[in-house]
Amino acid sequence: MSRALVPTLLLIGALAAVGPLGAAPVSEETVHAIGAQLRCVVCQSLSVADASSETANQMRGIIRERLAAGDSPEQVKAYFVEKYGLWILLAPPRQGFNLLVWVVPFVALGAGLVLVLLLVRRWSRRSASASPGPAPDAAMRARIHREMAEREP
Amino acid sequence: MSTRSRALRWAIPLAVVPVLALLAYGFRTDPRDIPSPLVGKPASPFALTAFDGKPVSLETLRGKIVIVNFWASWCVPACYDEAPSLERAWQAYRDRGVVLVGVNIQDKEEPARRFLTQFGHTFPNAPDPSGRVSVDYGVYGVPETFFIDRTGRVRFKQVGGVTDEIMKRQVEKLLAEPA
Numbered sequence: 372m373s374r375a376l377v378p379t380l381l382l383i384g385a386l387a388a389v390g391p392l393g394a395a396p397v398s399e400e401t402v403h404a405i406g407a408q409l410r411c412v413v414c415q416s417l418s419v420a421d422a423s424s425e426t427a428n429q430m431r432g433i434i435r436e437r438l439a440a441g442d443s444p445e446q447v448k449a450y451f452v453e454k455y456g457l458w459i460l461l462a463p464p465r466q467g468f469n470l471l472v473w474v475v476p477f478v479a480l481g482a483g484l485v486l487v488l489l490l491v492r493r494w495s496r497r498s499a500s501a502s503p504g505p506a507p508d509a510a511m512r513a514r515i516h517r518e519m520a521e522r523e524p
Numbered sequence: 525m526s527t528r529s530r531a532l533r534w535a536i537p538l539a540v541v542p543v544l545a546l547l548a549y550g551f552r553t554d555p556r557d558i559p560s561p562l563v564g565k566p567a568s569p570f571a572l573t574a575f576d577g578k579p580v581s582l583e584t585l586r587g588k589i590v591i592v593n594f595w596a597s598w599c600v601p602a603c604y605d606e607a608p609s610l611e612r613a614w615q616a617y618r619d620r621g622v623v624l625v626g627v628n629i630q631d632k633e634e635p636a637r638r639f640l641t642q643f644g645h646t647f648p649n650a651p652d653p654s655g656r657v658s659v660d661y662g663v664y665g666v667p668e669t670f671f672i673d674r675t676g677r678v679r680f681k682q683v684g685g686v687t688d689e690i691m692k693r694q695v696e697k698l699l700a701e702p703a
Contacts (some may be wrong), residue, residue: 412664413630425630429655454662456561471546483540 397438405434405444408452410459418461560662560681567592567672568660572627572650575637580625580648582676589622589698591674593686594658596628597635599666606667606685607643613691614647619701621674622695626650629658629666673698 406420413428419430430451435449451459463469507515567590571581582590593610593639595603614624626649628636633651640649652658671680671694680694 397636398547427657430659432654433656433659451659453561453661456559456662475546 388426397435401444402431402434405438405447406431408461409434410449410461412459464478531661541568557696560678562662562670562678562680565678566676567670567678568657570627570657570660572652572657574650575628575633575640576648577650578633580650582625582672585623586676587621587674587703589617590623591624591628591691591695592661592670592672593624594627594629594661594663594666594668595639596631596666597639598631602640602685603667606687607639607645609686609691611643611645611647612688613686613695613696614645615697617699618647620699622699623647627652627657629655629663647650671695671698673701674703 386512403420406427407418409419411417411419411422411424411428411430413424414422417427419427419434421427434447437450438444442450457464457469463472465473490521544588567582569582571583574580591613593606595607596605597603610624610626613622618624624647626640626645626647628651631651635653636649662667665683667685669682669686670678671682673679679698682690682694
């Protein structure tokens with residue numbers, strides 16, 4: 372009897388340390404990872420993970436509680452979106468109008484690169500033709516006048 | 525080359541147009557005006573203990589028009605400005621199947637109690653220490669007031685303080701609906 376008592380007590384002690392029976396231990400890393408994607412509702416530009424306000428604290432508590440109840444990180448995020456709308460997510464989802472935020476910077480970067488490429492090509496061609504050559508003869512002069520007139524309408 | 529360079533000359537100012545249009549759209553919207561996804565949806569149930577020790581739950585108020593007001597004693601001046609209108613609406617409509625519930629969030633007990641005494645609020649008021657009710661209602665600032673119809677659906681959300689006119693308009697609208 373007493374021999375069985377010690378391991379039993381040890382087991383109870385271990386279970387008590389882990390927490391209530393059946394509840395999976397919630398990793399603070401997961402809480403932080405979810406919090407980092409959610410906007411702290413009173414601080415606008417801070418995430419729930421970084422803000423130190425009472426609200427952010429309570430929101431972290433709710434994340435912890437939902438995870439402990441068996442929700443997946445996606446379900447926890449879905450819960451906040453259901454209550455606050457997509458606004459609560461710090462990164463807008465890649466769909467609809469929000470897609471612009473994801474696409475425009477790359478389109479602008481690409482367009483800028485193409486523009487720079489075209490300009491550099493033009494400049495290098497121009498500087499090559501500007502190298503000292505034979506003095507312009509009458510025909511060349513006429514061509515210069517014609518082209519300048521063309522450029523300045 | 526000359527037609528290409530002419531096209532290029534136009535490409536730069538033309539590229540500015542969509543950017544300007546996007547900025548014009550963006551700066552015209554108010555970043556604080558966030559539409560609540562909860563309007564039209566069933567109100568989340570809650571069960572709190574009021575400052576006077578009595579239980580307050582949405583479940584027991586089924587079939588009534590319920591107005592839930594989120595407030596805090598530090599919310600100056602909006603919560604102070606709207607406080608008299610809340611009590612007036614409660615007095616005017618309490619006999620017509622309308623219940624007003626105050627939920628005190630992000631606050632400390634003592635100043636919250638002082639606030640209730642100052643305005644002589646007689647409708648149920650309860651603290652939400654875990655913040656769960658305020659997240660369930662998607663509250664991001666105080667004051668916010670939710671109008672819940674007899675079927676338990678959120679019908680209107682007032683962001684910022686209420687006035688006598690707002691209370692009257694919203695409550696009369698819900699009262700006019702068949703019970």
